[in-house]
Structures are given as C-alpha cells and as structure tokens.
Amino acid sequence: METPSLFSVIEALSPIDPRARKDMEALTAPRTFKKNEYLLCEGDRVDDCFFLEEGVVRVFFNSDGNEYNKTFFVPGMFPTAITALISGNPSLISFQALTDCSVISFSYSAFKNLFGKHRSLETLMLRIMEVEWIKKERHDILMVTEDATSRYREFRKNYPGLEQQIPQYHIASYLGITPIQLSRIRSRLFSE
Amino acid sequence: METPSLFSVIEALSPIDPRARKDMEALTAPRTFKKNEYLLCEGDRVDDCFFLEEGVVRVFFNSDGNEYNKTFFVPGMFPTAITALISGNPSLISFQALTDCSVISFSYSAFKNLFGKHRSLETLMLRIMEVEWIKKERHDILMVTEDATSRYREFRKNYPGLEQQIPQYHIASYLGITPIQLSRIRSRLFSE
C-alpha cells in the first residue's frame, strides 16, 4: 500500500509545466482526518480541494432520513465536492472518513486564480471533471443495467481490498441494496 | 408552446455582455432533424453544441444489445454530449430526435476560442456543466431512493405534456422498468 503522490497522479492525468507545479505546491497543505470525521457536511459551502494520500472516504447523500452512499475514495483520488465547488452553492452531499485519513488540501479559488497564468492547470481541472463525469456515467450505467450480484462483483474488482476495510452495510448502500440482501448474495457467491 | 430563444435561456443561466453575444451569434446556425434522426451516434466524435428550439430528443446508451434512456430534452435545453465534447473522445451515448426538431447549432471549439476574449462565456460554460451535473445528480438520487411509481409521478411533473408526445416504452426505459410494469403502474394509478 504505497502512498501515491499528488504530483505523480497529476502528471498521469494531464502534465503541467514546472512553473505551474511550483505555484501549485505553494498552495498545498497536509491535513489529517480521524475515522468518522467529516471532510464536508451537507449544507456546507466549500473552497477546499482534497487529494487523498491514505485512508478511505465515502460520499453520501441524505433522503428521508436515510443515507445513500454514492461512491468511495481511496488513495490517489480527489474526495472533493466538485458541484458545490464550481457553483459556490452549499453541498448536497457529505464526505466522511471511514478510516484515519491523510490528505493534501488546497484552495480552489487560489487554484483557479492560477488558470490565467498557467493554461495547463485549467486543462488539468477540466480533465479532472471529465474523469469524474465519466466515472459517474459508468457507475450510472452499471446501476441500471446490472443486477446487484454483478454490481457487487464489479465493486470488488474496482476497489480491491476495500471490502476488508469498511463495514458491509456501507458497501450494501453503495450497491443500492440492504445489508441483508448483500449477505444473501455473498453466501450464494462463496458457497457455490 | 412558445419557442424559447437561445439568448433568453442564456441570459437566465448566466448573463453575457453584448459583445460576447455578438461574437457568439456569428457562430450559430439553425438546423433541423426529422423524427427518428440521430443528432449524434455512439462512437461519433463531436464538436457541435445544440440548443433545442422545438421537438423532443432522447439520450440513451447501449448495453448488451439493449437501449437505456438516460434523459429527454425538451425545448430550451442543450441536447449536447458534454463528456465527449470536453474530452474529445468518441461519445458513449446517442442522441435521437423523437419528433421533428429544430435546433440551433454552434461549434464548441469556436465557442471555446471566445473564452479568452469573453470571460462571461467561460462562466456560462461552467454554469451549463454545473446545471447538467446537478440535474444528473438529482436524477441519480431519484433512481436510487424512489420506487418506479414515484419516479413516474416525478417524470410527469418534470416533463408536463411529454407523455402525450412519445411512446410509453421510451418512458419505461427512462424509468428503468419494462413497458409492462409501467402499464401496471398506470392502471393502478388511474383506477384508484
């Protein structure tokens, strides 16, 4: 479980030039969250972007008193409320650490101010949105076209090892089923 | 059923200054699609943005030979493959006219070239993405938290009159159920 570095992830997404990197490094600050702490609560306004170095974060929304997990973030991802960030509106979703986490944070407005100076950073931002959008699109398609068993298989493939680190009811919520149903699926899957 | 105008919709989304409007008007061209024609097919690359003046467009994706409707566009909306547009990759989804349509089209790359000159256009673009993102988010939440009957009620509320203009199997696909199930829901709903 090596810790991914922010700038190696950025390079892989969309290369930025050394001066842009310098300016961006000046914005970043390390930060930690304890297990169960919130990176962001529904209703909060945000200006912070996070890059996850270690730990697991879930994103969920609330509806009629129930929580629904939308996705998980593992090291190397950006557990960041893009919609709230670009709109300036309060977030509709919450981000919670499921284990102790260490992140790198930077201000989105400060980051955006660099766009004028460094075109490559704006390109990077679009690229991040695009990747998130496509990921969301893929997940939507999965949710509609596949049954819970396939979705569970897919989850295990996409997040190797994650199953061991978080309670199953979070996985069930992510899959759109009850923990009971997940338990049934698991028992079928592992007995046959 | 008055025809919405591109620039009144833009003004309502995010005001742009008169010179930006002039430059943008120069990019636009009217265009029509016949019923069942495709605005965009899965696999195509795109540079065109569309604004729908009249008619109905569906967006769908293919999975194992089946079509799944993601959403409908009605006049005043932008039936545009944002992901493919910003990524430059072939589109994963298709856009099809369900009735005769008239649209206004403009080139995304030409539009983007105006960003340097007119900040307000870039703001508009982000605003459009944001609105689409939020709409998608709301729909996701509905799909997960509500059963098909509520989703059908919601559909009728969000798209008043649309039900009369398109076949029910398209609506069923949008709701994530079979036409048979939609028929059952309708008969329950309208008999009681």
Added chain:
DNA sequence: ATCATTCCTTAACATAGGTTAATGCACAGC
C-alpha cells in the same frame, strides 16, 4: 469475567418487478 454494542447472518414472509404470451386497438398501405 461480564455486559453492551456493533455488525453480520439467517429465516419467514411480503412486494416490486421481470418474462412470456395472448389480446386488442389504431393506423398505414394496399
């Protein structure tokens, strides 16, 4: 060691929704 808490599993039952197939209606082409 005991007890409470948290979480997973299992069972019994109820419901939503899928599948297949038959029926009926409306409209287009001849």
Added chain:
DNA sequence: GCTGTGCATTAACCTATGTTAAGGAATGAT
C-alpha cells in the same frame, strides 16, 4: 374494405429484493 405492424394492456408465473425479527460473533468498556 382487408391486413400487417407497432404499441399498450392483461394475466400467469417466477425471481430479486425489502421487512421484520432473531441469534450469534467480535469488540470494547467496566
């Protein structure tokens, strides 16, 4: 006027999943 085609409905049956409830394993506090 027929007839085919596309679409909506209905019925019979089946499966996936939800609900409620109970029990058991692991963990942590006292």
